[in-house]
Amino acid sequence: MTVTGISSIFGRLFRHDKTHKCIIRTQPKTSVTHQILDHLEGGNISKAVSVLFASPEPVAYWLYERLFRSCSSKSLIVQARKVESHLLTFSPLPPIFLLNRAIEAYGKCGFVNDARELFEQMPERDGGSWNAVITACAQNNVPDEVFRTFRRMNRDGIRATETSFSGVLKSSGLILDLRLVRQLHCAVMKHGFSGNVDLETSIVDVYGKCRVMSDSRRVFDEIQNPSDVSWNVIVRRYLEMGDNDEAVVMFFKMLELNVRPLNHTVSSVILACSRSLALEVGMVVHAIAVKLDFVPDTIVSTSIFDMYVKCGRLERARKVFDQTESKDLKSWTSAMSGYAMSGMTREARELFDLMPERNIISWNAMLGGYVRASEWDEALDFLNLMRQEIEDIDNVTLVWILNVCSGKSDVQMGKQAHGYIYRHGYDTDVIVANALLDMYGKCGSLQSANVWFRVMSELRDEISWNALLTGLARVGRSEQAISFFEGMQLEAKPSKYTLATLLAGCANIPALNIGKATHGFLIRNGYEIDIVIRGAMVDMYSKCRCLDYAIEVFKEAATRDLILWNSIIRGCCRNGRSKEVFELFMLMEDEGVKPDHVTFLGILHACIREGHVELGFKYFSSMSTKYLILPQVEHYDCMVELYCKYGCLHQLEEFLLLMPFDPNIQMLSRIYGACQNYGWQKLGAWAAKRLNE
DNA sequence: GTAGGGTTAG
Numbered sequence: 001m002t003v004t005g006i007s008s009i010f011g012r013l014f015r016h017d018k019t020h021k022c023i024i025r026t027q028p029k030t031s032v033t034h035q036i037l038d039h040l041e042g043g044n045i046s047k048a049v050s051v052l053f054a055s056p057e058p059v060a061y062w063l064y065e066r067l068f069r070s071c072s073s074k075s076l077i078v079q080a081r082k083v084e085s086h087l088l089t090f091s092p093l094p095p096i097f098l099l100n101r102a103i104e105a106y107g108k109c110g111f112v113n114d115a116r117e118l119f120e121q122m123p124e125r126d127g128g129s130w131n132a133v134i135t136a137c138a139q140n141n142v143p144d145e146v147f148r149t150f151r152r153m154n155r156d157g158i159r160a161t162e163t164s165f166s167g168v169l170k171s172s173g174l175i176l177d178l179r180l181v182r183q184l185h186c187a188v189m190k191h192g193f194s195g196n197v198d199l200e201t202s203i204v205d206v207y208g209k210c211r212v213m214s215d216s217r218r219v220f221d222e223i224q225n226p227s228d229v230s231w232n233v234i235v236r237r238y239l240e241m242g243d244n245d246e247a248v249v250m251f252f253k254m255l256e257l258n259v260r261p262l263n264h265t266v267s268s269v270i271l272a273c274s275r276s277l278a279l280e281v282g283m284v285v286h287a288i289a290v291k292l293d294f295v296p297d298t299i300v301s302t303s304i305f306d307m308y309v310k311c312g313r314l315e316r317a318r319k320v321f322d323q324t325e326s327k328d329l330k331s332w333t334s335a336m337s338g339y340a341m342s343g344m345t346r347e348a349r350e351l352f353d354l355m356p357e358r359n360i361i362s363w364n365a366m367l368g369g370y371v372r373a374s375e376w377d378e379a380l381d382f383l384n385l386m387r388q389e390i391e392d393i394d395n396v397t398l399v400w401i402l403n404v405c406s407g408k409s410d411v412q413m414g415k416q417a418h419g420y421i422y423r424h425g426y427d428t429d430v431i432v433a434n435a436l437l438d439m440y441g442k443c444g445s446l447q448s449a450n451v452w453f454r455v456m457s458e459l460r461d462e463i464s465w466n467a468l469l470t471g472l473a474r475v476g477r478s479e480q481a482i483s484f485f486e487g488m489q490l491e492a493k494p495s496k497y498t499l500a501t502l503l504a505g506c507a508n509i510p511a512l513n514i515g516k517a518t519h520g521f522l523i524r525n526g527y528e529i530d531i532v533i534r535g536a537m538v539d540m541y542s543k544c545r546c547l548d549y550a551i552e553v554f555k556e557a558a559t560r561d562l563i564l565w566n567s568i569i570r571g572c573c574r575n576g577r578s579k580e581v582f583e584l585f586m587l588m589e590d591e592g593v594k595p596d597h598v599t600f601l602g603i604l605h606a607c608i609r610e611g612h613v614e615l616g617f618k619y620f621s622s623m624s625t626k627y628l629i630l631p632q633v634e635h636y637d638c639m640v641e642l643y644c645k646y647g648c649l650h651q652l653e654e655f656l657l658l659m660p661f662d663p664n665i666q667m668l669s670r671i672y673g674a675c676q677n678y679g680w681q682k683l684g685a686w687a688a689k690r691l692n693e
Numbered sequence: 694g695t696a697g698g699g700t701t702a703g
Contacts, residue, residue: 166694169694200694202695203694227694233694236696262695262696264695264696267696267697268696302697306697330697331698333699360699362698362699365698365699367699394700395700397700399700431700431701432700432701433701434702435700435701437701438701441702461701464701465702466702467702470702470703495703497702497703532703
């Protein structure tokens with residue numbers, strides 16, 4: 001034991017001695033003490049504090065301490081302040097440890113300023129005081145103050161303890177400064193805490209939060225006996241990095257070592273399975289969870305439910321939910337929003353209506369479901385209901401409302417929302433502000449979007465730039481988009497999505513030069529040309545009538561997905577190179593990529609151009625027989641065009657008989673025209689009659 | 694020491 005350790009024990013003994021004297025000296029007020037104790041034991045802390053506050057005499061120090069601790073555990077700020085006030089009234093120089101308890105209480109209640117003020121006013125402090133104020137700031141997410149205090153503490157020669165480091169590490173998880181984290185890691189080692197599981201776990205956590213999993217994992221592997229929390233942290237960090245596989249691997253390692261997982265760990269692993277759609281592994285983890293008796297755990301069963309929803313196993317999901325015994329507000333909301341965010345608004349609403357209680361988050365989740373599913377009228381109805389049932393809406397509600405305005409292209413409603421946002425001070429919330437910008441862009445009010453973008457000035461971020469850029473590109477104002485793109489680079493780093501938007505903008509006008517410049521920018525700045533960008537480039541070049549470049553870009557792809565194939569196939573059609581479409585289709589099949597309805601639109605258009613009537617019908621039939629794709633109106637449209645254009649009216653008549661729906665106006669007028677051309681009176685008359693109807 | 698629910702662009 002260190003010298004300071006011993007002296008502090010003596011200090012405490014000495015203080016107890018004083019406490020003792022205090023009780024003896026104040027014999028008459030033991031009744032006050034008893035009353036306070038009675039109230040504390042009955043859980044009525046407010047009452048206990050009231051009794052204290054009314055007492056014209058001090059009580060024993062140990063009782064003050066108990067009161068502070070009670071206030072901490074129940075977050076009673078007013079009561080904590082009363083206790084401090086009473087204490088200082090009767091003992092202007094109370095023992096340090098008591099004031100430390102007060103600081104802790106203020107911290108737990110979320111009142112950092114009270115904690116700091118008291119700390120600054122203390123005539124004398126011990127290591128505990130420093131720790132108390134650091135912990136208070138750390139708990140309340142005031143990292144700057146934590147570091148300031150920590151540096152001051154070191155300057156004053158106060159030795160950092162485990163508690164100080166745990167506060168500082170927690171704060172460094174908020175600001176994510178890797179250099180700082182490395183320094184702290186060294187400091188922890190230098191102070192001789194290298195065998196301390198808790199601190200090592202914190203270090204694993206902050207490296208992970210800084211997204212440096214190699215270091216995080218190295219520190220983890222060095223821990224002698226990782227605790228359940230250590231395992232929880234490493235699994236969680238892998239999950240958050242998107243490394244779902246490693247999260248699962250670590251979970252199974254933990255089981256091998258016979259460490260019982262925490263409920264949060266099980267929940268993280270299930271989330272990992274759900275995110276990678278690894279249903280089979282997920283079901284194994286589900287079985288493990290059952291075996292380890294986690295079924296009654298709300299957190300675990302909620303994540304199992306969510307996994308089954310995301311993997312499309314609705315019946316299983318519902319079974320898990322119905323079997324969950326203890327459901328709280330969070331698990332109800334989570335389950336309901338699982339449906340809502342997967343587009344199953346009907347199921348979501350069913351749960352929503354069953355919920356025993358709801359808060360703003362539940363309301364927002366349901367509303368978000370309608371918005372995501374583009375069910376605008378349902379969303380509006382729901383908003384009306386919401387207005388009747390709950391008092392307030394918040395920033396999230398506003399974002400969904402703005403989405404409804406965009407969806408309905410209702411700029412009037414959007415402006416009303418803008419007014420509300422302004423009046424209630426939500427205009428400084430960057431997410432709301434960006435949603436507003438997006439709304440103006442999607443409603444085609446580029447003027448308003450521009451104005452608002454300028455008003456946002458200080459607030460705006462990369463998303464704001466992208467939102468405006470998308471708005472401009474959407475209406476084909478690509479020159480303006482590119483000049484914004486130049487402005488953007490002074491403020492924010494364009495993401496690959498920005499560039500994809502820009503390329504789409506070039507494709508629309510079409511603007512080959514800007515498109516080429518964008519291509520060059522991507523290469524010069526070392527952007528990863530992923531499948532999305534590549535698709536945008538193929539599309540841009542083919543729309544700019546530069547098919548050879550498109551083919552070049554297409555060929556360079558290491559992997560090709562359906563969308564990329566579709567882009568090049570449509571590009572060939574668009575540029576009159578229909579013959580190559582059939583070749584491409586064969587290559588696509590060879591690579592094992594399954595065509596979809598878009599692919600077939602391209603093929604049928606190629607048949608129309610090339611006059612392949614028989615082949616066109618063969619492809620059309622193969623859609624349902626070989627590829628199990630239900631032909632849509634557009635495909636029937638193509639077939640009608642094919643038959644009409646080449647005068648195959650016999651086949652057309654047969655085809656029309658098999659068509660599962662009524663011909664639309666476009667088809668009818670095409671048929672009518674063809675019959676006129678080829679003198680096919682009966683069918684022509686029929687088409688004319690239908691047209692008149 | 695960690696820790697389950699709703700939020701913006703593409």
